[in-house]
Structures are given as C-alpha cells and as structure tokens.
Amino acid sequence: MRCMVMVRATAESEASPPAMPSQRRLAEMNRFNEELMQAGVLLAGEGLRPSAAGARVRFAGDRRSVIDGPFAEAKELIAGFWLWQVRSMDEALAWAQRCPPPFDGECEIEIRPLFEAEDFGEALTPEVRASEERIRAALASKSA
Template identity: 60%
Template sequence: MRFMVIVRATADSEAGVMPSEELLTQMGQYNEELVKAGVMVGGGGLQPSAKGARVRFSGNRRDVIDGPFAETKELIAGYWLFQTGSLQEAVEWVKRCPNPFEEGESEIEIRQVFESEDFGTEFTPELREQEERLREQIAARQ
C-alpha cells in the first residue's frame, strides 16, 4: 500500500523560516532509515505558498489564484510517499519522525493512495494498460 504523508504548514514555514542544521540532520537520518527499510518512495519540502498558485475549476472555466494563501492550517509544508503493508505501519514510521517544526506544534497527515484495483470496473483494461505504461515511463526517467 502506498501512503501520502503530508506535513502541515505552520505560520513559520509560510514565512519562509528555514529549519535548523540540527533538524535537517535529524530529518536526513530519518529519511535514510526510511530508504534502507524500503518505505520511502519519494518526498520533499515545499516552498511557502507565496511562491505558488492554485487553479480553480468551475465547469470549463479555469481561474488562477496566486499565493500566498490565508488558511495556514490547510497548507502543506512537505511530504513523503511511503510504501508499507498497512496504515498502522505507516503510522508507526511517522511516529518515529523528528518534529518537523522542532519545539512547536506540528501535524502530519497520512492518506492512502488509490491503486488501480480500487477503481473497479470503470477502470477498463485499456485504462489499466495506459496507467502501467505511464508508470514504466516515469520509472525509466529516474
């Protein structure tokens, strides 16, 4: 099972406050553990929302909204993509994570990623083949 592990933003991360050398070292060690265990598929930190944009869809209309975005609690500061056997295993790995914002409050959300088989009969054999072909192309680029 794949899980998106989402690090929620804080006022400091949105203000561009960078982590300390100590936290970067701890996170590096944690990431090494994840990779050695075969858990980490990918991940990274995100720039503040002031450097981003959103595209809002309404029917055929597309509206671009430039950052920053007001609701910090809805923003993401970073992420990992985990491959584990269960949600509980992903939770256990996250519990080992250093606090992403050192001494302050922080929250990490864990969400299971849909797999092809989760979509049922609407995901036709042709769509499954396309999905597999795209995954192979992505893997070849890495």
C-alpha cells in the first residue's frame, strides 16, 4: 500500500521570510530520508514554501475565484510531504515515529493511505469493457 505522509505546517514554517531549518535538523532529516530509501519505502518527498507563496482556486458551483495566500490556521496547512510504499498502516506509523521532529515546537505528521486500483472496482467497468472489445481485434500486441 502507499501512503501520503504530510508534515503539518506551524507558525515557524509559515513565517515570512521562511525560517530555514538548522544544519543539524537538515542532517537528521537527510539521514532519515536515506533510511527510508535503503528500506525501499521512499517514492517521493518534497518540502513546500509557506502558503504566502501559494494560491487557491475556490469553486462555487461553476464559478471559480482565485484567493492568494497566505492562509490562516497554520496547522490546517501542510509544510511538506512524502509518498511511501509500506506493507501496512502499522509500518507507516513505525516509520513516522522515527522521523526526527520536523520543527522545534509542537507539530504533527499525518498519514493517509492512497486509494489503490482495487478500490475503484466497478467504476472502471465501461472503460475496461471497451478495451476488452479492442483486444479481440488486436493480436499483434503479444509483446505485452
């Protein structure tokens, strides 16, 4: 299974100009990322600029409007994320608990499993049925 692992923002991460992590924290995070990589868990990961650099598109029915950052409620925002491939939610939790503290103060990491192919099930049926029709017509593709 795959998880998105989100580091929630804090006042520190939302500050302008952004407070850059200390060398020690960078080194610790780097070591953690390397551990994730060696365990074959790490698929992707990025840190995000403060929400002041971002924007939102709000939908109200068909109407769209743009709202520029920064956004209030720092702890509802995210400051960075990873994508992990793990065997279970337990494993994701075990990894998240050995992450070095992302910020000085109180902060949170949130783990959310991704939808996987089997979760879609019936929703794909018409699409796949159509492609099945095509299979009968196309045999040259045996190199699949």
